[in-house]
Amino acid sequence: MRTRTRTRTRTRTRALAFAGSAALLATLIAAAPAPAAPAAKLAAVHGAAAVLYAYSPDDDIRFTVDAQAAPFTRPFPDPQGRNGLPTDARGKVTVYHHSPEHGVTGTSEAEVDCLVTGGRTATVTAVVTKSNVDAVGRRIGISVHDGGRGEPDRLGFSWGVANLDPPRQDPDGGVAKPSAGTCMAPAPFTEVVEGGFKVTPAPLPPLPKTQPKTAR
Numbered sequence: 001m002r003t004r005t006r007t008r009t010r011t012r013t014r015a016l017a018f019a020g021s022a023a024l025l026a027t028l029i030a031a032a033p034a035p036a037a038p039a040a041k042l043a044a045v046h047g048a049a050a051v052l053y054a055y056s057p058d059d060d061i062r063f064t065v066d067a068q069a070a071p072f073t074r075p076f077p078d079p080q081g082r083n084g085l086p087t088d089a090r091g092k093v094t095v096y097h098h099s100p101e102h103g104v105t106g107t108s109e110a111e112v113d114c115l116v117t118g119g120r121t122a123t124v125t126a127v128v129t130k131s132n133v134d135a136v137g138r139r140i141g142i143s144v145h146d147g148g149r150g151e152p153d154r155l156g157f158s159w160g161v162a163n164l165d166p167p168r169q170d171p172d173g174g175v176a177k178p179s180a181g182t183c184m185a186p187a188p189f190t191e192v193v194e195g196g197f198k199v200t201p202a203p204l205p206p207l208p209k210t211q212p213k214t215a216r
Helices: 002-031
Strands: 044-052 060-069 089-099 104-118 121-131 139-145 154-157 165-169 190-200
Touching: 044 104, 060 104, 060 121, 060 139, 060 190, 089 121, 089 139, 104 139, 139 190
Parallel strands: none
Antiparallel strands: 044 060, 044 190, 060 089, 089 104, 104 121, 121 139, 139 154, 154 190
């Protein structure tokens, strides 16, 4: 009889200990901080390359692109732009163009302000900050295609085949060449012959929540 009583007592003690351990474990799990949400993936383009331009096949034309998405960091004075744009970006673009036929070399540096991607293709715009051939403050557009499966990388630039405003003339009497719009660039019409680019695609980020208007 005593043996049965002792057995029952031990069983109850083990059950209570197990229940206590389970309760403690549940408490610890509930108190533990939730895992941090993974950081949102941001679009980017990086690389340097020489390209073959059909209208100047003997020229040495090179681009470097270092662009990183920075959504909603460039607000502008407009009801739709007070938070900036989802395609806001930062970085740098450089352009080098040497013409052996004319014996001249043009160089430009520009600050990236916009980036958008779609698959292996991206468009980037940048505002010229330093140049011996272009106007400082002018926005240029670059498109990049990150080739795959044996295909070459490609690049397009806004002043190569488009972006003219024929009805208007510049101060020298030629056809006006306006700045490119943000993230606007032609299709990548040149082929990369040396170097290459890496496009990191990412979806457009969600729009920020509108702040409620305060009552007066």
